[in-house]
Amino acid sequence: MAEVASTSQSHDWPRSAPLLSCENLVAGYTRDIDILRDLSAKAWAGRISCVVGPNGTGKSTLLKALFGFLKPSSGRVRLGDKDITGQPPFRMLAAGLAYLPQRPSLFPHLTVETNLKLGLWHARPKKAVLAEKLERAYARFPIIREKRAQPAGQLSGGQQRQVEIARSLMTDPSIYLIDEPTAGVDPQTSELIYEIVRDLARDLGKAVLLVDQDIRAALAITDYVYVVKNGAVFSEGAREDFGSDTDALVARWLYASGE
């Protein structure tokens, strides 16, 4: 595993305590095949960590293992100092993790507002609390206020992404695991979605672990980069160590891809 540009003295935040971390994670879908093979990564409050790498290398699998859909066969997942390895998704949610999968996860036939309310169903909030949270969501995403009475399935891909993010914010998570948020979305909407993801970290102080194929766009908002190959970290480093040299990073990614 290579540390990228580790000589830089310009910052030391990557040495600060992460909010979420995994160490030497091994996990897979069947007993005999490990997809993640000794993978370690971190996400810091107010920062975006981005996981890039070739197709099929285990990026989405990492998020699934962190959120508890897959139980690691070895390694540790920690929330601050607390060991949360192998906890089921509902406990991960309660612990402050939000997971946004690659495919939209809204109920298409229910209205936008009902989808938002479902973000809090498990908490059984008082009416006033629910109303306040809805108002906060509408203030942050004006397009959602406009479309709140429509079935969610009638919204564009980008609008559905906004509803998903608004729904996740209802539980005020501290950590976001986000899988390819702009897959299948037009360039203009992509820009908006990256802005929203950036604001989750910069404005709201969330720790974000982002998996992305659109390497150049993702790098523009990223603080720390993991290049993953064959289920392990091939190379990592703080984004600012690369200066404006996105090409060096892309070259490293291509090397990991074997292209």
Ligand SMILES: Nc1ncnc2c1ncn2[C@@H]1O[C@H](COP(=O)(O)OP(=O)(O)OP(=O)(O)O)[C@@H](O)[C@H]1O
């Ligand atoms: N539900 C599943 N059951 C069995 N194998 C799976 C399952 N989901 C993914 N895999 C396999 O795990 C490996 C890693 O898949 P994963 O989706 O994590 O890769 P990825 O790096 O996110 O790829 P991409 O960039 O194409 O989304 C692949 O070989 C894939 O076929």
